[in-house]
Amino acid sequence: MSKPRNQCAKGHGAPKAKEREGEWDFYWCDVSWLRENFDHTYMDEHVRISHFRNHYELTRKNYMVKNLKRFRKQLERDVGKLEAAKCDFFPKTFELPSDYHLFVEEFRKTPGITWIMKPVARSQGKGIFLFRKLKDIMDWRKDVGRSDDQKDDIPVENYVAQRYIENPYLIGGRKFDLRVYVLVMSYIPLRAWLYRDGFLRFSNTRFTLSSIDDHYVHLTNVAVQKTSPDYDPEKGCKWMIQRFRQYLTSKHGPEAVETLFRDMDNIFIKSLQSVQKVIISDKHCFELYGYDILIDQDLKPWLLEVNASPSLAASSQEDYHLKTCLLEDTLHIVDMETRLTGKEKRVGGFDLMWNDGPVSREEEGIDTPGPGNFVANTHLGCNNDRKKQLRQLFRSLHSQKKVTS
Amino acid sequence: MLQEEEDLSLTIAHIVQKLKGSRLYSQLERQAWVSLQKPEIKLESLKEDIKEFFKISGWEKKLQNAVYSELTVFPLPRHPAAPPEHLKEPLVYMRKAQGSWEKRILKSLNSMCTELSIPLARKRPVVEQKELLNKWNEMGTDEPDLSLFRPVYAPKDFLEVLINLRNPNYENGDHLNLKTHLGLIQVPLKVKYISELKEFFIELSLNTGQLGIDDATQVPPELFENEHVRLGQKVLAEQDSAAAQQYIRQGSPTALRAELWALILNVSNQPEDLLYYEQLKSNVIQHDLLVDSLIYKDVKLTASNDDYYFVFEDYLYQVLLCFSRDTSVLGHFAYNSASPPKSYIRGVIPFHGFSMYVAPLCFLYHEPSKLYQIFREMYVRFFFRLHSISSHPSGIVSLCLLFETLLQTHLPQLFYHLREIGAQPLRISFKWMVRAFSGYLATDQLLLLWDRILGYNSLEILAVLAAAVFAFRAVNLMEVTSLAAAEAVLADLSTLKVMPLLQIFLFATIT
Numbered sequence: 001m002s003k004p005r006n007q008c009a010k011g012h013g014a015p016k017a018k019e020r021e022g023e024w025d026f027y028w029c030d031v032s033w034l035r036e037n038f039d040h041t042y043m044d045e046h047v048r049i050s051h052f053r054n055h056y057e058l059t060r061k062n063y064m065v066k067n068l069k070r071f072r073k074q075l076e077r078d079v080g081k082l083e084a085a086k087c088d089f090f091p092k093t094f095e096l097p098s099d100y101h102l103f104v105e106e107f108r109k110t111p112g113i114t115w116i117m118k119p120v121a122r123s124q125g126k127g128i129f130l131f132r133k134l135k136d137i138m139d140w141r142k143d144v145g146r147s148d149d150q151k152d153d154i155p156v157e158n159y160v161a162q163r164y165i166e167n168p169y170l171i172g173g174r175k176f177d178l179r180v181y182v183l184v185m186s187y188i189p190l191r192a193w194l195y196r197d198g199f200l201r202f203s204n205t206r207f208t209l210s211s212i213d214d215h216y217v218h219l220t221n222v223a224v225q226k227t228s229p230d231y232d233p234e235k236g237c238k239w240m241i242q243r244f245r246q247y248l249t250s251k252h253g254p255e256a257v258e259t260l261f262r263d264m265d266n267i268f269i270k271s272l273q274s275v276q277k278v279i280i281s282d283k284h285c286f287e288l289y290g291y292d293i294l295i296d297q298d299l300k301p302w303l304l305e306v307n308a309s310p311s312l313a314a315s316s317q318e319d320y321h322l323k324t325c326l327l328e329d330t331l332h333i334v335d336m337e338t339r340l341t342g343k344e345k346r347v348g349g350f351d352l353m354w355n356d357g358p359v360s361r362e363e364e365g366i367d368t369p370g371p372g373n374f375v376a377n378t379h380l381g382c383n384n385d386r387k388k389q390l391r392q393l394f395r396s397l398h399s400q401k402k403v404t405s
Numbered sequence: 406m407l408q409e410e411e412d413l414s415l416t417i418a419h420i421v422q423k424l425k426g427s428r429l430y431s432q433l434e435r436q437a438w439v440s441l442q443k444p445e446i447k448l449e450s451l452k453e454d455i456k457e458f459f460k461i462s463g464w465e466k467k468l469q470n471a472v473y474s475e476l477t478v479f480p481l482p483r484h485p486a487a488p489p490e491h492l493k494e495p496l497v498y499m500r501k502a503q504g505s506w507e508k509r510i511l512k513s514l515n516s517m518c519t520e521l522s523i524p525l526a527r528k529r530p531v532v533e534q535k536e537l538l539n540k541w542n543e544m545g546t547d548e549p550d551l552s553l554f555r556p557v558y559a560p561k562d563f564l565e566v567l568i569n570l571r572n573p574n575y576e577n578g579d580h581l582n583l584k585t586h587l588g589l590i591q592v593p594l595k596v597k598y599i600s601e602l603k604e605f606f607i608e609l610s611l612n613t614g615q616l617g618i619d620d621a622t623q624v625p626p627e628l629f630e631n632e633h634v635r636l637g638q639k640v641l642a643e644q645d646s647a648a649a650q651q652y653i654r655q656g657s658p659t660a661l662r663a664e665l666w667a668l669i670l671n672v673s674n675q676p677e678d679l680l681y682y683e684q685l686k687s688n689v690i691q692h693d694l695l696v697d698s699l700i701y702k703d704v705k706l707t708a709s710n711d712d713y714y715f716v717f718e719d720y721l722y723q724v725l726l727c728f729s730r731d732t733s734v735l736g737h738f739a740y741n742s743a744s745p746p747k748s749y750i751r752g753v754i755p756f757h758g759f760s761m762y763v764a765p766l767c768f769l770y771h772e773p774s775k776l777y778q779i780f781r782e783m784y785v786r787f788f789f790r791l792h793s794i795s796s797h798p799s800g801i802v803s804l805c806l807l808f809e810t811l812l813q814t815h816l817p818q819l820f821y822h823l824r825e826i827g828a829q830p831l832r833i834s835f836k837w838m839v840r841a842f843s844g845y846l847a848t849d850q851l852l853l854l855w856d857r858i859l860g861y862n863s864l865e866i867l868a869v870l871a872a873a874v875f876a877f878r879a880v881n882l883m884e885v886t887s888l889a890a891a892e893a894v895l896a897d898l899s900t901l902k903v904m905p906l907l908q909i910f911l912f913a914t915i916t
Contacts, residue, residue: 171716172717172718172720173543174716202716206545206719238712239716243713243848246768249660250659250660250768250769251663251771254659254660385622
């Protein structure tokens with residue numbers, strides 16, 4: 001399946017990356033290129049690049065934990081315990097080996113629970129395993145020296161141990177996680193958009209705690225599932241979020257579902273706020289994040305991780321469609337052609353979630369709701385009639401331009 | 406007048422007899438005895454007081470629902486002297502056709518048995534029983550070798566049988582005239598005209614609010630949706646089956662659907678139901694039937710490969726394996742033109758796609774015994790008519806005829822064109838109707854459609870929808886020049902919105 005990225009750039013007609021080194025207006029770059037070149041690349045005013053210099057503050061698990069912990073403390077100090085508790089969407093995590101002693105203390109407090117070990121900077125489920133005994137980590141530390149994939153050598157220091165969520169919400173006996181897309185146009189001030197579409201990734205096998213060695217059960221990344229013995233590529237282990245939202249509504253009722261999605265909004269905002277002051281703000285940068293969320297049986301959402309380069313390869317027709325539209329709408333918001341006024345609250349499938357403050361669904365000026373009636377301008381899992389909206393948007397922009405010119 | 410009274414008393418006697426054997430009867434009896442303790446019940450006015458007590462405590466409602474359920478499901482005996490076959494199917498030639506079809510299926514099954522040297526049924530050894538019990542919640546992980554099994558028949562085999570149905574008493578005449586039916590079905594059954602359909606489906610008209618149309622994002626919820634949801638909650642609070650059936654004609658809100666369907670189908674969660682299910686489960690554990698392998702194969706071929714239903718694979722086994730052993734299902738054979746095979750297989754023989762009847766229900770019910778009961782009720786009320794030969798207006802033969810007639814009458818140019826290029830429309834739409842569109846429509850749309858099946862207690866809406874789909878894609882279909890191309894135009898129905906299509910076809914097309 002051809003990459004949605006190329007398809008999209010062609011369709012959009014935006015100026016593309018040019019052949020000659022250094023002569024581009026818009027670059028959807030790899031993080032490795034960024035690392036090497038960002039600091040000594042001059043960019044004109046209008047130029048846009050798809051990553052922030054130090055995005056790893058959000059996307060690498062150990063940094064994210066640190067930033068979140070710090071932010072939580074600050075909230076507790078400045079606002080209060082209740083507000084700080086809203087940051088408790090991240091399962092207890094410890095960096096290893098730096099926090100090893102703290103980890104062992106926590107480990108001893110709650111014996112018998114399962115922990116998950118994740119490498120800080122790898123993706124697609126590589127290098128992850130579960131354990132219940134400290135002895136398992138000892139063995140692993142010895143093994144690391146003679147690991148198979150020595151090419152990408154991750155030093156032992158760059159791992160995190162995280163409390164494993166043992167009561168995930170199951171559908172059909174299977175575990176799943178959600179992939180949600182958040183577009184950040186700037187950190188100072190914080191402007192973030194939430195995409196209405198997203199998907200659930202199912203584990204191919206039934207969930208049980210008894211087989212923690214079974215990689216396939218616990219990890220839901222499509223990349224890992226693709227190697228599972230009963231993986232059937234035609235089957236597609238994904239559901240669109242709309243379907244999930246309907247399923248939950250028929251099972252738990254609309255209020256419970258509203259609460260769940262509100263809690264997810266909270267995860268996005270707080271996680272971005274926690275790195276707001278740390279990320280190097282640069283008006284050329286924007287970033288499309290892929291958030292991985294896990295829901296437990298009490299309908300509480302947990303943040304698993306944030307990806308700076310969410311996979312844009314498509315595993316099915318539906319997936320291809322979603323990712324192409326996602327990219328198209330991202331390009332609309334990046335707005336290389338400066339068609340937008342900057343006051344839009346919705347562009348295609350993206351809703352403006354945060355604009356240096358919460359964004360309300362209500363129209364401004366018409367009966368601005370009191371603090372009790374605030375409804376956020378997010379529509380995750382709702383109807384995405386983006387084509388219609390884009391048509392209306394550009395038509396009105398076009399007529400506005402005519403008037404002013 | 407006298408005749409009507411006779412009919413009525415016959416009906417009442419019939420229903421009373423049926424209910425006397427039911428659980429509800431013994432519960433009512435018990436309640437009546439208990440009520441004697443109450444001070445309100447006086448000996449002088451015993452009958453009246455007990456009646457009043459039943460009314461207040463909600464038991465009268467339960468009785469009403471049970472009576473309503475019986476009336477809906479069980480056709481009334483036409484004439485006291487009518488033999489039981491007439492209840493199954495009044496037309497002799499249809500009975501004969503069904504009989505010979507069944508013989509063919511059974512023959513095919515038996516030859517598969519001998520070919521593979523597999524017994525129709527065998528008792529499982531204890532070790533195997535234990536294993537199965539452990540795996541009960543994840544039977545989908547089992548990978549038995551099913552390569553030698555074939556589905557007993559597929560919908561298109563059944564279509565061939567229907568095409569060859571003829572009424573020996575009817576002479577079509579050699580010359581074509583305006584009344585000649587150009588479709589595949591050549592039996593003269595009465596089907597509704599579009600004017601009759603408009604009346605029948607009056608709640609779907611343009612002036613009435615619908616879920617599936619008037620709950621779209623652009624429509625402010627105050628206009629229809631909010632009130633409709635409130636009404637739905639009220640209906641559920643009243644626990645009135647008849648009211649629920651009327652209500653659901655305008656669609657069911659997602660959050661209320663599971664309860665509404667259970668109310669309409671008169672399925673409640675009694676401990677006896679749970680026990681019954683457990684007993685069926687133990688039957689499955691103890692005996693292995695040939696039919697089980699057919700079920701496995703069907704699930705693996707259809708539901709497991711569906712993007713949205715694959716997740717419910719395990720539930721499907723838990724329901725279907727029990728279903729094939731449920732002797733109470735045999736009760737429906739009294740009004741089904743089909744008969745249970747006279748061999749060990751005491752139930753329904755699954756065909757290719759059978760598991761798709763269950764899959765959408767998994768969206769609503771998560772507890773296996775409830776899911777089972779709902780499916781069983783849906784089957785004995787509706788689904789069985791989609792694969793047995795009968796003259797019933799909701800039977801598949803009538804649905805096919807209705808579809809073809811609607812198309813020929815209202816889209817004659819399209820019908821003729823498709824016929825000319827060898828793409829008889831029924832060849833494409835048959836599989837949709839046999840499966841009640843399951844697996845072809847998006848799940849939320851399918852559930853809105855099945856709401857109406859329950860609401861109108863009829864499957865005719867399937868034929869209307871099939872015709873509406875053709876009408877919707879008429880422009881593209883006029884351009885095709887082969888059956889394969891026509892199939893391609895109609896291959897993907899997953900983006901269709903069911904209610905607007907139905908509304909436009911019924912009420913906004915010039916007829």
